[in-house]
Amino acid sequence: MRALTRTGFAVALVGAAFATTAVVPAAQAATGNLRIAKVVVNGGKDIVLTTAAKKVTVTATLSEDSALTEVWLDLENRVGDQVSFYASRRATCTGSGTVKTCTTALTLDPRSDLIHNALAGPNNWKVWVQADSRDGDFASGSYPSVGVRRATALSGDAGPEPVRKGVTLTVTGRLTAANWNSNSWTGLSGKAVELQYCKASCSAYTTVKTVTSNSTGNLRTTVKAAADGYWRWRYVAPHWAASSLSAADYVDVR
Incomplete structure (x- = not known):
């Protein structure tokens, strides 16, 4: 089951103005042999936003010898513990053997107060990955993202x-x-x-x-x-x- 600290954070931030910040819990250590191997945002290319909403694909490659029960991929703009933007969605995973590919589409909408000019650029954009498997293994962590440009x-x-x-x-x-x-x-x-x-x-x-x-x-x-x-x-x-x-x-x- 997804950690309540992350779920509660998402709900709180979605309803906030863009100046609102919140504290993100530290990454939890992995248990078992579940590992996050790679994270790719928007095919590795910077996200270019106009004034309309845009869907962005986030993909994580994981290594695990058991079936994955739940994987969440979050895109954040964060400096230390201060978060200005947050989008989260459960991923769909495919793959046989120990290598799994988990993908989701997140919406970035400049019409929302959570996206403003000060967030433009390559810095401070990160992906949070949280994964659980059927045998009880768990892994989470924060990974660099591509930039978001005007x-x-x-x-x-x-x-x-x-x-x-x-x-x-x-x-x-x-x-x-x-x-x-x-x-x-x-x-x-x-x-x-x-x-x-x-x-x-x-x-x-x-x-x-x-x-x-x-x-x-x-x-x-x-x-x-x-x-x-x-x-x-x-x-x-x-x-x-x-x-x-x-x-x-x-x-x-x-």
């Missing part, structure tokens, strides 16, 4: 189209990010965004210049039209956000 988006436009060779071409765009505090997309100011160009027949993009977004996330610059080709914006995000590309805009140069 999604970003770029729009772009180059003109006029068509344009004569040597004439000034104006390239505009906007950089926005999923704002988990307001549940909306908002402009990112003061961010370095690369303007890239690929000549017609396009095999590889080259960065032409770097432009800084203004207070509302807007981008604007000028270049000389030289040949038919594609223009796009590229944002290389820091640890708390996901990188993004705008759609390529083809310009006919005559």
